[in-house]
Amino acid sequence: MSETEKNVIKKVVWPGSTQLAPVPSVLVACGGTGEWKPNLITIAWAGVVCSKPPMVSIAVRPERYSYAIIKATGEFSINLPTAKMVKTVDWCGVVSGRDHDKFAATGLTPMPGSKISVPIVAECPLALECRVTRVLELGVHHLFLAEVVAVQASEHLIDASGRFDLEQDGLLAFVHGHYYSLGECLGHFGFSIRRKPGAIVRK
């Protein structure tokens, strides 16, 4: 970068906000056990928090219908939707399970978890079965920390070499209130120090 270019980079300062991006936009399933009917809630405030044990977090407002369910059952599934499911994903984020049976209304299919009593979403290519380990009351959101106890993957996305190819379906990203499809694959982790960077880009 030249000195001229450096001078062009002027910044404006804003108050703190949640502008981390892109973030996932996932269908979290809960309930379907005990007194609770199965429900879906769309969550963008989700992230990986530890590799071993594999752990994730989801932030949920206590007033949301799903909050009490997840707190009571201690389980949920994170289902990765495809870009084609964007309208369903959005709808599950703006209406409440108090007023709607979201599985019935969307036509999504609940399937049994393998290690949890909560369903997964059959139509999502990848489902993470999660068991809550801790709840942190941070502010308007409470943070559920959870261990991923199993993963279910759609068999038709596993190619002849055994590789799971999510790209056939294409995932959904969330950036400052907008949904995006994913674009081009730009490289594999570690490509910058390999001799042939072109060789490791997914095609």
Next chain:
Amino acid sequence: MSETEKNVIKKVVWPGSTQLAPVPSVLVACGGTGEWKPNLITIAWAGVVCSKPPMVSIAVRPERYSYAIIKATGEFSINLPTAKMVKTVDWCGVVSGRDHDKFAATGLTPMPGSKISVPIVAECPLALECRVTRVLELGVHHLFLAEVVAVQASEHLIDASGRFDLEQDGLLAFVHGHYYSLGECLGHFGFSIRRKPGAIVRK
């Protein structure tokens, strides 16, 4: 979905893993204060954990060079890189600050934080200034929970109407070990219940 289609969705069950996706791939800056030189580390295990107060989390292995710095100073910045910066982002994730001055080696420009003593990265369109509130020792990663105390945005991305247009530059997503650019904008949060969904897609 027809019964035939439902039957096609067969799942395979895998052990739990960190397959949440897409996740961000961000340049975290630390140091540049006290005894610590400025350093950069690429983090994909990052997420939003609360809207009010605005809070984020980053997961860092204790053996990483940046870990002790962030723990000692209690501050870091999250800098959102563009897709064009992918090689730099990857390199900052695979080499250690023990062996490299990453700002010097990459040519990235440290700029002062407005509310923290740690620098931000001038070339990134958006920087979140973060102050650590808690550290959770979850496993191989420890989780830093932090409040976003200020945001710095590149002025040239603010259009005439005052809208911040990140799309001019394009962000970077991370999916199962691969970097991706973002693709098409598919809609705005809430579009599924509006009368004219076409009207709210960014162009």
